[in-house]
Amino acid sequence: MAREAQVSARTVSRVLNDEPRISAPTRERVLQAVARLGYRRNAMARNMRVGARDSAVGLVIPDLANPFFSVVAAAVERTLRTRGLYVVIASSEEDPARERAVVTDMLGRQVAALVVVPSGDDHAYLRLERRRGLPVVFLDRPPNRLAADAFVSANTDGAHQAVTHLLAHGHRRIGFIGDRPTTLYTRRERFRGYRSALAQAGIAVDPALVDRGHHENDAAEATVRLLSAVDPPTAVFAANNLACMGAMMALARARRRDVALVGFDDFTLADVFDPGITVVAQDPHGLGTAAAERVFARLDGDRGRARTTVLATRLIVRGSGEISAS
Incomplete structure (x- = not known):
C-alpha cells in the first residue's frame, strides 16, 4: 500500500485513521491507492493490537x-446504526451452554457492548466485564445472578388479561400451552398470569389442562392432547406466538370452530384468518429500540444503577377469543 502510494507506512496509517496534519494531495494519493488495491481494514486485528x-x-x-x-x-x-455501530448476531438455540460460548466469543472480538436474550439461569460469568464498564443489556428476559439493565414485556399482566377475556365469554375450562422448559422466565410469568386470572374467578388450575409446546408442531400436538381429554377445554391460551400458530393449526385440521383461542404475541397474518386471532401483543420494536438506546447511554458514560424496564402489552380483539363457551 505504502509503495503504491509512494509514501511511508506511517503516513498510510495516519490517513486510514483520519488523523490531522496530512496534506490534501497526500491524502488523496493514499485513498486512490486504497481504491486501486481494494484494501479493507481489519478492525479486529487493530483492536487486538x-x-x-x-x-x-x-x-x-x-x-x-x-x-x-x-x-x-x-x-x-436499525437504532445502533444511527450512531455508526453495527451488530454481530448469534443464536443460542435456547441452550445455556451455547449462549455462554457465543458470548465468550463476542467478548474475545472486543465488542463495544452486549445485548442478550438469555437462555441460561446464571450470568455471573459477566460480572468482570460489567465491572470493567462493558455495557450489557438483557432483552425479553432478565439476567440471573448479575446486576444489568433489562427490558421485558408485562408478561404476567398480559396473560392475566388474556385469560380474563376468555372468562368473560363464559369459559371455565381454559387450556394453557406454554414454553419448554417450564423454568423459562417468560413461560413462568405468563403461567402466573393464567393462574391469577383463574384464581380471581374462583377456579383452581387443573393440571390436565396445562401442556407444553414451544414450536408449532409441539403446540399442535399439545392442542390435540388437550382436546382429546375426557373433560376438554372450551378455550385455549397459547403463551407464545409459535404455540399459538400450532394451536391454530390443530384446531383448523380438526375443523373445530367452537374452541376459543387467545395467543400471547402478535404475528403476521393473524388478522386474515376466519376468525382472526385474538392476541396479547408485545412491542418487539420498542424492546429492541429501548435496549439499543440504553447501550448508547452506557457508552456515553451513564454509570447509574442497573434497572429493569417493563413495556406494556395490549389485547387485540379479532374474533377467535370471543367465541363463547357452549
Whole structure:
C-alpha cells in the first residue's frame, strides 16, 4: 500500500485513521491507492493490537427463525446504526451452554457492548466485564445472578388479561400451552398470569389442562392432547406466538370452530384468518429500540444503577377469543 502510494507506512496509517496534519494531495494519493488495491481494514486485528473496543455490538437471541426475535433484532440494528455501530448476531438455540460460548466469543472480538436474550439461569460469568464498564443489556428476559439493565414485556399482566377475556365469554375450562422448559422466565410469568386470572374467578388450575409446546408442531400436538381429554377445554391460551400458530393449526385440521383461542404475541397474518386471532401483543420494536438506546447511554458514560424496564402489552380483539363457551 505504502509503495503504491509512494509514501511511508506511517503516513498510510495516519490517513486510514483520519488523523490531522496530512496534506490534501497526500491524502488523496493514499485513498486512490486504497481504491486501486481494494484494501479493507481489519478492525479486529487493530483492536487486538491497540486494546480498543470494536464498533460492533454483540446480539444474542434464542431463535433466528422466530418472527418476534427477528423484529427485535431489526430494531436493535436499525437504532445502533444511527450512531455508526453495527451488530454481530448469534443464536443460542435456547441452550445455556451455547449462549455462554457465543458470548465468550463476542467478548474475545472486543465488542463495544452486549445485548442478550438469555437462555441460561446464571450470568455471573459477566460480572468482570460489567465491572470493567462493558455495557450489557438483557432483552425479553432478565439476567440471573448479575446486576444489568433489562427490558421485558408485562408478561404476567398480559396473560392475566388474556385469560380474563376468555372468562368473560363464559369459559371455565381454559387450556394453557406454554414454553419448554417450564423454568423459562417468560413461560413462568405468563403461567402466573393464567393462574391469577383463574384464581380471581374462583377456579383452581387443573393440571390436565396445562401442556407444553414451544414450536408449532409441539403446540399442535399439545392442542390435540388437550382436546382429546375426557373433560376438554372450551378455550385455549397459547403463551407464545409459535404455540399459538400450532394451536391454530390443530384446531383448523380438526375443523373445530367452537374452541376459543387467545395467543400471547402478535404475528403476521393473524388478522386474515376466519376468525382472526385474538392476541396479547408485545412491542418487539420498542424492546429492541429501548435496549439499543440504553447501550448508547452506557457508552456515553451513564454509570447509574442497573434497572429493569417493563413495556406494556395490549389485547387485540379479532374474533377467535370471543367465541363463547357452549
